[in-house]
Amino acid sequence: MSTTTARSIVKDIQVSGLRGRWWVTALFGVLLLVAVWMLLNLVIGGKCGADCVQGTLAQTLRVATPIAFAAFCGVLCERAGVVNIGIEGQMLMAAMAGYAVNLFAFQALKDSIGIEAAGNLSRWLAVLAGILSALILAALHAVVSIEFKTNQIISGTVINILSVGITGFLYRQFLAENLPPGPGTFPIAPIPVLSQIPVIGPILFQQKPLTYLMLILAFAIHYVLYYTPWGLRTRAVGEHPRAADTLGINVYRIRYINVLVGGLVAGLGGAWFTLEAVDVFNPLMTNGLGFIGLAAMIFGKWNPFGALLGALIFGLGNSITSTVSIFRPDIPSQLPQMLPYLLTIIVLTGVVGRATPPAADGEPYEK
Amino acid sequence: MRKSLLSFTALLLTTSVLAACAGSASGGKLKVGLVTDTGGVNDKSFNQSAWAGVQQAAKEFGWEAKFIESKQPTDYEKNIDQFATEKYDVIVTVGFLMGDATAAKAIQYPNIKFAIIDNAYYPTKDAKVCDDTKKDCYDDGGLKNTTSLMFQEDQVGFLAGVVAGGMSKTGTVCTVAGMEIPPVVKFVVGYEAGSKWMRSDAKALHVYVPSFTDPAKGKEVGNSMIDQGCDVVFGAGGNTGNGGLLAAKEKGLMAIGVDVDQYNTYPEVKDALLTSAAKNVDVAVYEYLKTVNAKASKAGVITANIQNGGVGLAPYHDWDSKVPDTVKAKVKEATDGLKSGSITTGYQP
Numbered sequence: 001m002s003t004t005t006a007r008s009i010v011k012d013i014q015v016s017g018l019r020g021r022w023w024v025t026a027l028f029g030v031l032l033l034v035a036v037w038m039l040l041n042l043v044i045g046g047k048c049g050a051d052c053v054q055g056t057l058a059q060t061l062r063v064a065t066p067i068a069f070a071a072f073c074g075v076l077c078e079r080a081g082v083v084n085i086g087i088e089g090q091m092l093m094a095a096m097a098g099y100a101v102n103l104f105a106f107q108a109l110k111d112s113i114g115i116e117a118a119g120n121l122s123r124w125l126a127v128l129a130g131i132l133s134a135l136i137l138a139a140l141h142a143v144v145s146i147e148f149k150t151n152q153i154i155s156g157t158v159i160n161i162l163s164v165g166i167t168g169f170l171y172r173q174f175l176a177e178n179l180p181p182g183p184g185t186f187p188i189a190p191i192p193v194l195s196q197i198p199v200i201g202p203i204l205f206q207q208k209p210l211t212y213l214m215l216i217l218a219f220a221i222h223y224v225l226y227y228t229p230w231g232l233r234t235r236a237v238g239e240h241p242r243a244a245d246t247l248g249i250n251v252y253r254i255r256y257i258n259v260l261v262g263g264l265v266a267g268l269g270g271a272w273f274t275l276e277a278v279d280v281f282n283p284l285m286t287n288g289l290g291f292i293g294l295a296a297m298i299f300g301k302w303n304p305f306g307a308l309l310g311a312l313i314f315g316l317g318n319s320i321t322s323t324v325s326i327f328r329p330d331i332p333s334q335l336p337q338m339l340p341y342l343l344t345i346i347v348l349t350g351v352v353g354r355a356t357p358p359a360a361d362g363e364p365y366e367k
Numbered sequence: 368m369r370k371s372l373l374s375f376t377a378l379l380l381t382t383s384v385l386a387a388c389a390g391s392a393s394g395g396k397l398k399v400g401l402v403t404d405t406g407g408v409n410d411k412s413f414n415q416s417a418w419a420g421v422q423q424a425a426k427e428f429g430w431e432a433k434f435i436e437s438k439q440p441t442d443y444e445k446n447i448d449q450f451a452t453e454k455y456d457v458i459v460t461v462g463f464l465m466g467d468a469t470a471a472k473a474i475q476y477p478n479i480k481f482a483i484i485d486n487a488y489y490p491t492k493d494a495k496v497c498d499d500t501k502k503d504c505y506d507d508g509g510l511k512n513t514t515s516l517m518f519q520e521d522q523v524g525f526l527a528g529v530v531a532g533g534m535s536k537t538g539t540v541c542t543v544a545g546m547e548i549p550p551v552v553k554f555v556v557g558y559e560a561g562s563k564w565m566r567s568d569a570k571a572l573h574v575y576v577p578s579f580t581d582p583a584k585g586k587e588v589g590n591s592m593i594d595q596g597c598d599v600v601f602g603a604g605g606n607t608g609n610g611g612l613l614a615a616k617e618k619g620l621m622a623i624g625v626d627v628d629q630y631n632t633y634p635e636v637k638d639a640l641l642t643s644a645a646k647n648v649d650v651a652v653y654e655y656l657k658t659v660n661a662k663a664s665k666a667g668v669i670t671a672n673i674q675n676g677g678v679g680l681a682p683y684h685d686w687d688s689k690v691p692d693t694v695k696a697k698v699k700e701a702t703d704g705l706k707s708g709s710i711t712t713g714y715q716p
Contacts (some may be wrong), residue, residue, distance in 0.1 A: 055594045059587055066583075164438065168407070176409030181635045277583035278613050279635050282606045283407050284438070287581050318584070322591040325574040333547050333575035 006246035010236045025305045029312065032347070033057075040320055044327035050199070056319045057203045064308075064315030065211045065276070066091065066286075069269025070293020071300065071307035072214075072221055073262040079225065079302055080258035081238040083152040083362040086141050086159030087266045088290025090134040094270025096167040098130035099281035100175060102274070103182040110183075119183030126275055127210070131267030137163065138263020146255050149364035168283045175281060184279045186210070208276045210268060214308075217265065221304040234258055238358035241365040251365050269293070299348055301355050310344075317343040397457070399425060399656065400450035401434040402443065404462035406579050406605050408434050411632035412625070413605075413648045417461045417484060420652030428660045443468035451476045457659055459652060460484070463548045473513045480664060481513040482655050484648060485550045487668050488513050511666050514655055518646040519672035520550050521557035521714035522705050524603070526673075526680050527623045527644040528561020529701045531599035532569050533694030534621055534641060535562075541572040541597035543589045543611025545579045545604025549716070554603040554625065554644060557712045564710070565697060572597055576607045585610025593618055599641070601625070612636045628681035641690070643681035651677060673705050 041048050048056070070087045077084040105122035113121070137159050145152040186208045195205040204215075225231040236244040237254045245251050269290075274281050292314055299313075300306020317340030324336040401421050403414040418434055425432035433455075435446040443465050450458050451472070457480045460469045466486035473481045473488075488510045531540040540562045545551050559571035572595060574588045589600050589611035600615040601623045602608025608625055615622035616639035624633065624643030633640075651671050658664040671677020680698070683690050704710030 051594070055591065059590065063583075063587060168436070168438075172407075172409055184635065273583055278586055278610050280582055280606065280609060280613075280633070282410070282580055282582065284405070284580050285582065285606070287578060287584070319587065319591070322574050322588045325588075326572050326592055326595060329573065334577070337575075337577050 001242055001246045003246060006243035009240050009243040010232070010247060013236050013239045014232055025300075025303075025309050029309050032313065033316070036316060036320065036343075040323065043324055047327055048323065052323065054199060054202055056316075056323060058206070059319040059322075060312060060315040061203065061207060061211060062277075062315070063318045064311040065214045066269040066272045066289050067293045067296055067311035067314055068214050068218070068308050069265055069272065070290045071296040071311055072217055072304060073266040073269070074294050074297035075221060075225075075300075075302055075304055075307055076234075076258050076262040076265065078297070078361050079238045079358055080234045080255045081241060081358060081360040081363065081365070082142075082145060082255050082259050083156065084138075084141060084259065084262060085153060085156035085291070085294065086137060086163075087156075087262075087269075087293060088286055088288065089156075089160035089163030090137045090263055090266040091270035091273070091290050092167055092284070092286045093137055093163045094130035094134040094267040095273040095285060096171065096175075096281050097133035098126040098271040099182075099274035100126075100170075101129035102126035103175075103179060106183045107180060115183075122183055123186055123275055127268070127271045130271035130275070131264045134267030134270055135260060135263040138260050138266070141263075142256050142259040145364065146252055146259070149366070152362050152364070164284065167281075171281060171283055182279060185274075186276050210272050210276045213268060217268075218304045218308045225304065235358070237365075238360055241360050241363075245365075245367070251367075255365070266290070295344060295348075298355050298357075299344070302358060313347055314340050314344055317341070396429065396431045397659075398431045398433075398453070398455040399457040399459065399659075400453075400455040401432070401459045402446045402450070402461065402465065403434060403436045404464060404579070405437055405439060407436045410579075410605055411609075411629070412627060413484065413646070414461050415632075416627055416648035417459060417652050420649035421459060421656065423649065423653050424656035424660070428656070437465075440464060444472060447472040451479060456480065457482070457656070459655075462486075463550055464546075469513065470510060473510045477512055479512065480659060481510075482516060482652070483513065484516045484651070485518065487515045487517050513666055514664060515668045516648075516651045516655060517668055517670045518550065518648075518651070518678050519670060520553035520644070520646060520678065521560075521712040522673040523644040523646065523678040523680065524554040524557025524601075525561035525564070525705060525710075525712045526698055526701055527554075527601055527642065528558040528563075528571075529565045529698050530641055530680070530690070530694060531558065531601065531621075531623060532562035532565030533697060534690065535566075535569070535599045537596045537598045538566065538568055539570040539572065539596040540599045540601070541589075541592035541595075542574075542601040542603050543585045543592070543608050543614075544573055544575045545607050546577050547575040551575070551603055553714050554601075556714045558601050558603070558644075560713045561701065564701065570596070576604060579605035579607055581607045582610035582613070586614045589614030590618075593620065599623065601644070602629075603644070609633055609636075612639065615639045624681070630681065630684045637685060640684070641686050642683050644678075645681045646678045647671065647676070673702060 073087050102122050105125045106118050109118035141155050141159055144150045144155040189209055191205040195201045233249050233254050237251050241251045273285055296310030297307045299310035321336045321339050401418055406414045408414055408418050421432050437443055437446055460483045463485040469481055469483045542555050542558055544555050555573050562569040562571050572592045576584050585607035599621045600611045602611040603625045612622040613636055616636040621641050622639040623641050627645055629643045630637050630640055
């Protein structure tokens with residue numbers, strides 16, 4: 001390929017319409033929210049007032065957090081052309097590593113530096129352990145699918161199965177029997193001033209640290225992907241690796257780094273389960289949210305804000321499920337349980353339209 | 368490179384198959400196998416309890432015992448097959464959801480004794496007990512080798528409801544329930560009836576979550592009901608229910624555990640834990656295996672209830688001094704009423 005052709009291809013990628021517009025996403029989200037709220041009140045007889053809306057939305061954000069992390073991991077990997085369906089496994093591993101380190105670090109530290117400080121320190125150490133464990137699995141995926149050019153779906157599946165096995169084994173060996181209580185999850189960390197804003201404050205600014213981190217990441221990934229040379233290289237590698245290679249971009253290096261950073265992000269998603277949501281670990285506790293994250297990524301057309309919106313819609317469906325179940329016990333419980341999935345399908349087919357993945361997504365690159 | 372990877376994988380697979388075979392060597396001892404539900408053998412709940420019962424019997428009678436965990440419902444039949452291939456004499460399956468797999472395999476392997484927890488199968492279609500519950504009858508030869516170990520969860524749920532109704536300040540109590548299957552529904556129905564028997568103005572909320580392994584979801588569901596005024600959360604759904612207990616603990620409210628005394632299995636929430644609605648799965652399994660040892664095991668349904676002590680409330684532990692005597696007296700009254708039959712829980716199968 002000549003350098004001129006390659007340059008024009010990359011130029012096209014630079015200006016291509018795959019870029020997300022955050023305000024379109026936000027507007028769409030608000031409209032959807034109002035529609036859902038009206039529908040909800042129709043079903044439960046107008047019992048969802050201001051308090052209920054506030055509670056539901058705060059919960060939506062909490063539930064969406066691990067899904068969004070998974071989706072961001074997907075965006076990072078697939079924008080560079082590597083399909084990663086092993087996110088579920090990476091999160092499960094991180095959930096267990098986080099749980100274990102939180103417990104053991106706390107036991108080791110609490111006598112020397114006091115319970116309060118030990119709790120804080122061990123929780124952050126645990127987050128670190130979580131992302132490192134996910135990073136190891138991501139490295140495995142990277143080596144197998146980039147270096148050895150194995151089918152990326154197979155590699156991801158192997159990671160998922162491997163992770164179920166390892167976590168199940170370690171859990172039974174070391175974590176199942178009569179352990180001393182750990183320091184528990186992160187406490188809620190209200191942000192000064194902002195958390196006092198009526199309605200919005202309790203929803204957005206009275207959350208736990210990983211949730212804030214998730215929101216910050218959405219902006220960060222958006223910025224990196226569209227406003228830095230690194231982002232352009234990533235997108236070029238995902239769309240047309242041959243052209244990128246011709247221009248001197250190291251395709252393998254870009255892919256490696258993206259998959260590894262994706263692993264860190266998936267690790268944060270895993271840490272959410274055992275450090276932010278609950279203080280227990282149980283086998284299979286990620287319950288498929290890694291895959292839902294991939295759906296959110298596709299829904300968001302491989303853009304971070306779109307992916308976040310996808311995660312929020314699923315989270316909204318989830319929290320509405322409980323609201324409907326509480327107020328209408330006469331409706332068979334299976335019906336509201338279908339809501340999140342139903343909502344996802346309706347939005348996917350009716351509103352989003354065709355989602356085109358990066359052109360070289362899932363294809364190993366041969367020099 | 369690809370070839371060497373392949374051969375490496377093949378090597379790994381062979382080693383693991385060999386290792387699996389090595390574990391099954393035995394010398395004529397009676398062999399009992401336990402197939403867990405997806406919660407796994409360390410679920411701090413009924414799978415763990417069932418395994419404890421098996422272990423106790425195996426130790427006492429000098430048997431060989433092993434468990435296999437089901438990772439997903441499609442594993443049920445596969446796992447039973449594995450025990451059958453290895454010539455196990457008794458197979459215990461844990462949980463209502465394993466009902467169909469157990470029935471199919473009990474027909475396939477008529478010489479193996481089966482025991483299933485939480486699912487009632489009747490030996491033949493013509494048996495008297497089958498007439499009014501036709502849906503559990505099998506007319507293709509019947510299940511002559513299957514014993515069902517059942518529990519009256521509604522009774523102990525009722526007692527938990529009495530405690531909840533007595534302790535609630537808001538008058539609203541709630542249940543974070545697992546999958547909507549009979550053993551769970553029995554807990555929920557009993558709990559709500561009990562709370563209303565205790566105070567007639569009680570409001571009872573519940574949400575079923577279609578999973579037993581989702582504590583994060585259980586906690587959010589618990590939070591939603593707490594927002595509606597619930598101040599005593601009953602967690603009746605394995606690990607999912609545990610999430611509900613945690614929600615109550617974090618808000619400084621009260622919680623009631625399930626299946627086993629959760630003060631011991633989930634000490635993180637003990638500040639909130641009033642009591643637990645326990646079913647003695649280990650005792651039921653052990654008692655059944657004792658009849659196997661005496662060569663006196665029978666097919667059919669064995670029910671554990673409040674009358675024979677198979678279900679009951681766990682101790683109040685830290686709350687013992689804070690639960691008023693009036694509430695304790697009411698629990699006693701309800702227990703006696705349930706035993707004599709003057710109080711019913713209202714559960715209709």
